[in-house]
Amino acid sequence: MAPERPILMVERQRCVVCSENADGLHFGVSSCRACAAFFRRTVAHDKIYTCRDKSSCDIHTSVRCMCKSCRYEKCLRMGMRKTAVQRNRDAIGKRISNNPSEDQEMSSPCSSNSDKHEEEELVGMNYLNRVSESYEHLTSVRRVVHRNDKMNFLETSHTSRPVRHEECNEQHARDLPLLMDFIVSAFPDFNALERGQKDIIFRNFFLQFRVLECAYFSLLYNRSDVLFTPGGYYIDINDIEGHFQNTNVDKKKEMIEFMRKNLTMFRDTYLNNVYGLLTDKFEFYTLIGMILFDIALEGQSDECAVVCKAVRHRLFSELVYYYKYVKKLPDASIRIATLMQMPPLIQVIFIFRSSKFTINLINFSSNFQKFCNTVKTRLKILKIQI
Secondary structure, three states: OOOOOOHHHHHOOEOOOOOOEOOEEEOOEEEOHHHHHHHHHHHHOOOOOOOOOOOOOOOOOOOOOOOHHHHHHHHHHOOOOHHHOOOOHHHHOOOOOOOHHHHHHHOOOOOOOHHHHHHHHHHOOHHHHHHHHHHHHHHHHHHHHOOOOOOOOOOOOOOOOEOOHHHHHHHHHHHHHHHHHHHHHHOHHHHOOOHHHHHHHHHHHHHHHHHHHHHHHHHHOOOOOEEEOOOOOEEEOOOHHHHOOOOOOOOHHHHHHHHHHHHHHHHHHOHHHOEOOEOOHHHHHHHHHHHHOOOOOOOOOHHHHHHHHHHHHHHHHHHHHHHHHHOOOOOHHHHHHHHOOHHHHHHHHHOOOOOHHHHHHHOOOOOHHHHHHHHHHHHHHOOOOO
């Protein structure tokens, strides 16, 4: 027999805006503190929002922070009264009200921690949303730039084909300017860095990003037996011979055995261990920023380190917000502790950056100086001198 549901779960009202559990009356309707704080702040500060879609975004407990315009319109549509907002609430709140019924209209009986809650909500996800939009744009551009046939996993999931050795070289070369565009678009703090510091942090970032993205693709498409490339194709770990088909390289047999051994190690020590550590795209975006704005790098200036620490702090703050208010996790610290097992795994692979393993893994950096020159050229095209 099914267990009885707690009475509170049956009787508790829902927020008319986002369907979250309501905690009282706010501005004339039953709502949660988050929506009440959002409405009060919007009205008190005369904020104006613009919907990026068609003013028809879904406002629900899991996504309510994503479109402020549609959220505010729904607040009005469901009956929240702008006339009930105290525009000088901070000053008035220090005085004892002579009208208890009016106080109840302004805030919930359970809102003793509302100021703290509003401060947390103000964190929002602006930075992570910017990274998300930029990465989605990168994905769209990749569809066009790397598309040589109709078999592309970026367009239809689980639809791809093995990639040949020469194609890997071409794909990584074509992808570099796309990646640079993504960084400039997603991380405005990168543009503010001194020219030499951009060079330092991007050199440190590039290979680690490839390792991270490889894991993300494997998790996204539930494949640990292949290594996905930026172009949407893959290297089949169980068919290294096919990877070198029709390829003229010195000591081809030895190269095949070398790659088979090391890619098998890559799968066993890395891909098979990231399951459960990285679970969704916003965690992926956070790790991208953590890798890009790394600290304690050789040649890194104190000013650059300050910027990097500030960005990392911002990303972590937004990730905590995401866990708490979007995913509704009971304890964000546990999830963060799990996610932070990813960087050491990435570092293990990164130490091979100067070895033949990395050269064959990314099939691009066999001439690292040429790679660095390409980076500098691309940054100059973007009018960002390094």
